[in-house]
Amino acid sequence: MKPYIPLGIYLALMAAAFAAPEYSKLIASVAFFMALGQAVNIFVGLTRYVDFGYVAFLAMGAYGVGVVLTYLPGLGLAALPVGIALGVAMAAALAAVVGAIALRLRGAYFAIATIGVNEGLKHLIVGANIWGGGAGLILSSAMFREFGRETALFLSTVGSTALILFAGALAVVAMYLIQSSRAGYALAAVRQDEDAAKVIGINPTKYKLLAFMTSASLSGLLGASYFAVGNMQVFPENVFFIEYILDGMAVMFLGGAATVTGPIVGGLIYYFARDLVGQVWPGAQALVTALLVFIIVVLLPRGIVGTLRLYLPPKAREWLP
């Protein structure tokens, strides 16, 4: 597999965000769906497990930046990498804990076991009044103070867009590294027949956990970039919004589960379909996108890129991973 086309698309979009800052918010909105689909794909696409608690990873990322900016003043520009690192670490740690317990369960049982994670964490933060509680963390004044007004505004627009695209590109690299290693073979075996995989000498929990933690870390980066840096605020109702996992899976299925280019195509279609419906029939986005996903999954179960790959000669297939 050659990751140059999907990587190239992310780099081109990044260049566009810098060259035309007035479009950077639009690019960020599309790129959010792409990167989310890309990150979700590393877990759901590679293992075919569904995690209904997944959005908590976005939240952990956002809170990482929020907590550092709010409770550790005086770091200056270092607050950004420190906050992102904390957010990613919290997402990975949460995935390690949830995964070590729940990934021993099969398919639907795993999905059920994870339902409580997202809501549980949200109610913990709101109920126990941790990290700003239900009022959330407003980061604009802290960002102005730490970064300076101009830099803060730049970071919240072009900077956030570039970070979101970086998360997407990083997910492509992660996917490439997984697919071209032992882990790729192990995960392909586990998702097709977990019992046979075990008998062949594969430890399924180990590789599922690897995919889960990688996916969660990328979502942590995405949550930090989109909510904390981009919106300059972290509200529990926003960052724990459970529909994001449905969005992520819709993007993945539209483009093609376990493909690398799929989430880019899926993200584009998903964003513009929702946008169009929002203009013509406001409020019906969820209904129409649900139909769209339904039709794709029934008619093209491999998604757009997945189906395309079937008809490409092997050489060309390498280029459209």
Added chain:
Amino acid sequence: MTLLKVEHVVKKFGGLRAVDDVSFALDRGEFLAVVGPNGSGKTTLLNLINGVYKPDEGGIFFEGVDVTELPPYKRARLGMSRAFQVPRPFPESTVLDNVVVGALFNGGYDLRRAREVAEEALRYVGLYDKRHELAGRLTFNELRLLELARALAGNPKLLLLDEVMAGLTPGEIDALVQLIRKMAEERGIAAISLVEHRMRAVAQLAHRVIVMHQGKIIAEGPPEKALNDPKVVEVYLGRPWR
């Protein structure tokens, strides 16, 4: 030289003793056929040996090591390969990738070596020309060969064959028997093969036969002797084996 030792193993499902105090030993390179009617406990015994089930009583020793509590993937890495009764390929992966998985994890080879080992195994069973096809497109007989190639690529010391003759034509059975014998002789691989029907294949294949009935071993010995044992004839075959 003993490779596998099964000692007083019991496995209960509710009130049913599916495997009831079974003991036997297997030498390196030895070919053992486990014969018995449907429900006699053969498959449960195989599942106990490779760790899909843990026994309620008794112990299992592989190369002198107590493996009774080890999960299947760890036993696989010690040198056990299994071919399933109904082939269990990874249908969306290519034939080659299916075998590479066996070489990587069962055999413990690195990625580059695993590819070479897999290609060699595919040549050995005669599937090399189909290596780029998706496994889901193979015929039933080819899937059996794929299972053998995958098991072989795992560089096993012990091959567990779960009624691998079922569903094949007599010609295919002959070819498969030849192949398994060749594998055993050339590579010194021991094998345990479950057999429900097709006694002709058993006689050609096995050094030794164990006959099971209701979870217990009721006869043991060379094929002609074990299968003609009056007890076996009575409870299982119903008439003398020809």
